[in-house]
Amino acid sequence: MKSVCFIFNKPPYGQESGKELLDICLMCSAFEMPITVIFQGDGVLQLIENQQPDILNIKNYSKTFKALKLYGVETVLIDAAGLEKHQLVTENILNIGEIANSKIIQNVIQNTDFSIML
Amino acid sequence: MKSVCFIFNKPPYGQESGKELLDICLMCSAFEMPITVIFQGDGVLQLIENQQPDILNIKNYSKTFKALKLYGVETVLIDAAGLEKHQLVTENILNIGEIANSKIIQNVIQNTDFSIML
Amino acid sequence: MKTLFILNNPSKLTTCLEAMAKDDGLLLIEDAVILTRKNIERKEISLQALNEDVTARGVNHTDPSWQLINYAKFVELTLTFDKSVTWL
Amino acid sequence: MKTLFILNNPSKLTTCLEAMAKDDGLLLIEDAVILTRKNIERKEISLQALNEDVTARGVNHTDPSWQLINYAKFVELTLTFDKSVTWL
Amino acid sequence: MATFSLLITANPYSNQGQYSALKFTKAVLEAGHIIKRIFFYADGVLVANRLNCPPADELNLTKSWAKLAIEKDIELTVCVTAALKRGIVNQAEAERNALTSESIDPAFELSGLGQLTEAMLASDRLVTFG
Amino acid sequence: MATFSLLITANPYSNQGQYSALKFTKAVLEAGHIIKRIFFYADGVLVANRLNCPPADELNLTKSWAKLAIEKDIELTVCVTAALKRGIVNQAEAERNALTSESIDPAFELSGLGQLTEAMLASDRLVTFG
Numbered sequence: 166m167k168s169v170c171f172i173f174n175k176p177p178y179g180q181e182s183g184k185e186l187l188d189i190c191l192m193c194s195a196f197e198m199p200i201t202v203i204f205q206g207d208g209v210l211q212l213i214e215n216q217q218p219d220i221l222n223i224k225n226y227s228k229t230f231k232a233l234k235l236y237g238v239e240t241v242l243i244d245a246a247g248l249e250k251h252q253l254v255t256e257n258i259l260n261i262g263e264i265a266n267s268k269i270i271q272n273v274i275q276n277t278d279f280s281i282m283l
Numbered sequence: 284m285k286s287v288c289f290i291f292n293k294p295p296y297g298q299e300s301g302k303e304l305l306d307i308c309l310m311c312s313a314f315e316m317p318i319t320v321i322f323q324g325d326g327v328l329q330l331i332e333n334q335q336p337d338i339l340n341i342k343n344y345s346k347t348f349k350a351l352k353l354y355g356v357e358t359v360l361i362d363a364a365g366l367e368k369h370q371l372v373t374e375n376i377l378n379i380g381e382i383a384n385s386k387i388i389q390n391v392i393q394n395t396d397f398s399i400m401l
Numbered sequence: 402m403k404t405l406f407i408l409n410n411p412s413k414l415t416t417c418l419e420a421m422a423k424d425d426g427l428l429l430i431e432d433a434v435i436l437t438r439k440n441i442e443r444k445e446i447s448l449q450a451l452n453e454d455v456t457a458r459g460v461n462h463t464d465p466s467w468q469l470i471n472y473a474k475f476v477e478l479t480l481t482f483d484k485s486v487t488w489l
Numbered sequence: 490m491k492t493l494f495i496l497n498n499p500s501k502l503t504t505c506l507e508a509m510a511k512d513d514g515l516l517l518i519e520d521a522v523i524l525t526r527k528n529i530e531r532k533e534i535s536l537q538a539l540n541e542d543v544t545a546r547g548v549n550h551t552d553p554s555w556q557l558i559n560y561a562k563f564v565e566l567t568l569t570f571d572k573s574v575t576w577l
Numbered sequence: 578m579a580t581f582s583l584l585i586t587a588n589p590y591s592n593q594g595q596y597s598a599l600k601f602t603k604a605v606l607e608a609g610h611i612i613k614r615i616f617f618y619a620d621g622v623l624v625a626n627r628l629n630c631p632p633a634d635e636l637n638l639t640k641s642w643a644k645l646a647i648e649k650d651i652e653l654t655v656c657v658t659a660a661l662k663r664g665i666v667n668q669a670e671a672e673r674n675a676l677t678s679e680s681i682d683p684a685f686e687l688s689g690l691g692q693l694t695e696a697m698l699a700s701d702r703l704v705t706f707g
Numbered sequence: 708m709a710t711f712s713l714l715i716t717a718n719p720y721s722n723q724g725q726y727s728a729l730k731f732t733k734a735v736l737e738a739g740h741i742i743k744r745i746f747f748y749a750d751g752v753l754v755a756n757r758l759n760c761p762p763a764d765e766l767n768l769t770k771s772w773a774k775l776a777i778e779k780d781i782e783l784t785v786c787v788t789a790a791l792k793r794g795i796v797n798q799a800e801a802e803r804n805a806l807t808s809e810s811i812d813p814a815f816e817l818s819g820l821g822q823l824t825e826a827m828l829a830s831d832r833l834v835t836f837g
Contacts, residue, residue, distance in 0.1 A: 680810065
């Protein structure tokens, strides 16, 4: 089966692309493709714990990230440089993956059959 | 009469916003509002002489900039830092305005009743 | 005339600051609230961020040294300044 | 597997380069053709730009040291590399 | 008491700008100020499409603007050139362009870009949401 | 000979991506390769609106895709969830959502996101235009 990685690199809510990319990811999981999810750069902000977009009348889809394991997503990588840039520590974000440096992220992108970002 | 300045800060053709901003500018000139046009940062690329967007099947609206004087636009400012960033000299761009530094540009923005960018 | 610059895209910060004069103000809204004070070198500029956008994203942890305001204050600000420009 | 990174937005260059490994290639299209070689520090990366986008914008004056290619070559490149990712 | 006009260019499907503009408009009215006109331009006009069907758990921006306009008697003006390009047409434009049907929500009105300039001249402030 | 699929998310009114994707598709076919499917998602679906009326001196992207699809027998698949939100509906969806009319150009077909995954699995390359 071909593998695919999804790269989240934008902060949530200003643009819809995070939710749209997540929907593709869930669909690929339904087809049982091996999936890696990467949160790179500003994308790490997708994982902040106490988001409350309901006050903007926008739906909170960040909860779905917690369910990625249930959907069969085995590897979730969180960019160390992105966390540092935004002064985030592991306590501030959803505990759903491993912190990774850019070499590891590069390696994962190189070793999947498809890479998608939106 | 209230005055207005238009700030072009994006390169042409990747996005439609340059053309859309130009259309507002022409409409304000029809109402005889005093107008200043500023090309800032990447916006200076709107003024490159030999554009050929027709090969992309996109319309070349840069010719309309040459007609700004005819539309009664008195002041056109071109950001010196933007030119330098893109290695442009006056020979590369439409001869429709004065080269200005950021202090002059700041001053114009501060002294118009409305400022619009898209 | 003093201008209120409204910024919603963090990647436009640099060119926005270049266009701002001494007495101008900067209001961060939408995705621009992810910026932190250290991104903004010009200390003389008055800085505000829209509280709802900060709370929605949960980015309060960075303890921004700018003032958080609500929409009522946003409206007031557009009148306190002589005009606004949304820096897109 | 070598990846072809396709970049259309010049403001995303930095994060794109961070994601690129040694044997990867970078193809500049649309607004990204306004970038110049000096913007790209990593000299080991193979660099191309889409000729039509360069000509449309008239930015040939900067004499980019990367190779200009047409759409036929663009299609070929996506096959020379093992896959492509459009860096948005 | 001041008079405001808004210029909205934000894409309603992909950006937050229309959400922000709605909240700003309500805050202007709550503070006792006047809204002269809300002008939709560029991708902002897409919100006037009455065929828009967002999922049930998302805000329907088209209906939100329409409700506000009716309750508070606000002019929602849509640039006709930007709209035509994007498939937002009223009955007259549909007939003129040989289209099968109109598509604009009745709370919005198609008009020319001159309505934006006219609003600027009649307002103390113009605030853009893009 | 290789098999390509395209994922198009570019806004047809505001970005160049759909122009680039058209040229890329033609180049793929000219080189003798196969297009398995072109999948429109996010703002990319807006190109399927048959009410789109660009000015006479601008390229009509909707008709350009339709022409290519008919001449070369290419599948143009539009994500139904993204489309419904954006007012792009076929007869069945219009009835289901109590809308007055359909709005999709007949060269495009509404379907689920699964069609994208299926296309990936059946293609050598997926190229995105955003």
